[in-house]
Amino acid sequence: MKVVAINGSPHKEGNTYHALRLVGSKLEENGIEFEIIHVGHKAVRGCMGCGTCRKMQNEKCVYSTDPVNDWIQIMKDADGIIISSPVYYSGVAGTMKSFLDRVFYVSGSNGNFFRHKVGAAVVAVRRTGGSSTLDTLNHYLAYSEMMLATSSYWNVIHGTSQGDALQDAEGVQIMETLGENMAWQLKMRQMTKDTLPAPTRKQKVMTSFIR
Numbered sequence: 101m102k103v104v105a106i107n108g109s110p111h112k113e114g115n116t117y118h119a120l121r122l123v124g125s126k127l128e129e130n131g132i133e134f135e136i137i138h139v140g141h142k143a144v145r146g147c148m149g150c151g152t153c154r155k156m157q158n159e160k161c162v163y164s165t166d167p168v169n170d171w172i173q174i175m176k177d178a179d180g181i182i183i184s185s186p187v188y189y190s191g192v193a194g195t196m197k198s199f200l201d202r203v204f205y206v207s208g209s210n211g212n213f214f215r216h217k218v219g220a221a222v223v224a225v226r227r228t229g230g231s232s233t234l235d236t237l238n239h240y241l242a243y244s245e246m247m248l249a250t251s252s253y254w255n256v257i258h259g260t261s262q263g264d265a266l267q268d269a270e271g272v273q274i275m276e277t278l279g280e281n282m283a284w285q286l287k288m289r290q291m292t293k294d295t296l297p298a299p300t301r302k303q304k305v306m307t308s309f310i311r
Contacts, residue, residue, distance in 0.1 A: 101286050102133040103180035105222075106171075108196025109140040115224035115265035116140075116184050119257045119275050123182060123222065126279025132286060137174065139199050140185075142166055146198040147205050154209035161202050168202055175203065176213045180286055181246070183237050184222035190229030192236050204240045212244060216298055218285045219246035220278055223256045224265055230256035247289070249282035251275070 105124065109116035117136065124134035144166050152162040159176070160169045175181055183200065185192045192200070207214045221237035223230045234254055241248055255278055257271030258264075265271060 101131075101179040101290060102135065102177075103127050103182060103218075103282070103286070104175055104178040105134065105136045105182035106175075106184060106196075106199070107136050107138045107140055108183065108185035108193050108199065109138075109224070110193065110195070111186075111262065112138050112141065114186065114262050115257065115259040116186050116222070118259075118263060118265045119222050119224050119271070120182065120184055122257075122272055122275035123220070123279040123282070126276050127180075127283050130280070130283035130287070132180075132283055135174075137171060139171065140193055140195050142195065144168060144195050144198045144202075147201040151209075153206045157210055159206060159210045159213070161206050163202075168199065171199075172203055172206055176207075178217070179289070180218040180220075180249075180282060181214065181241075182220045182222055182282075183240065184224070185233060185237060187223060187225040187229040187233045190232045192233055200237075200240050204244060207244060212301065214244040214246055215301065216289075217246050218249055218282055218289060219244075220249040220282055221255055222275070222278070223254075225256060225258055226260045227258070230254065230258075247285060249278060249285055251278040251281060 105120045185196045219241040223234045251274045258268045
């Protein structure tokens with residue numbers, strides 16, 4: 101089994117990275133492969149809502165000037181996905197938001213290939229805004245019918261300078277507990293996949309409130 105973590109911070113080894121490594125260490129202790137993909141420093145354009153991915157049904161975004169389509173396939177092949185971001189004005193960092201909008205729109209428009217994967221969101225923050233950012237990240241996972249992994253508190257760790265998060269004792273425990281819980285969910289899913297059929301995917305009903 102494999103978990104792919106998306107680092108939405110512009111800083112390759114900032115506090116968001118350290119939070120992911122704490123989660124990943126527990127996954128690896130449980131025999132689960134773990135990979136971090138750094139997207140926060142890339143020039144990723146936002147979704148234009150053109151609908152081409154829905155029309156073409158090729159699991160690709162029409163824009164190919166960045167590595168988003170490559171990342172989509174890596175995430176599709178994973179058993180679990182972690183999405184993470186630092187806090188910018190009580191919200192998700194801009195590049196990460198653009199990335200998520202495109203990736204999850206492509207998935208949802210092509211049969212929802214993230215459905216029933218184990219997912220988790222992780223946030224690194226200096227002081228406040230962690231909960232609202234976590235909530236935004238969880239919207240993507242919940243919308244995609246993913247199975248959310250949780251911890252003993254909100255999946256938020258605190259720190260200012262690079263590496264400060266490792267001094268947040270409660271935050272460290274939260275991340276390690278998240279890794280253990282995620283590993284447990286992945287193992288349960290693996291053990292029951294042949295004996296407990298998943299619910300049938302429903303054709304999505306799109307209701308307009310314009311009368």
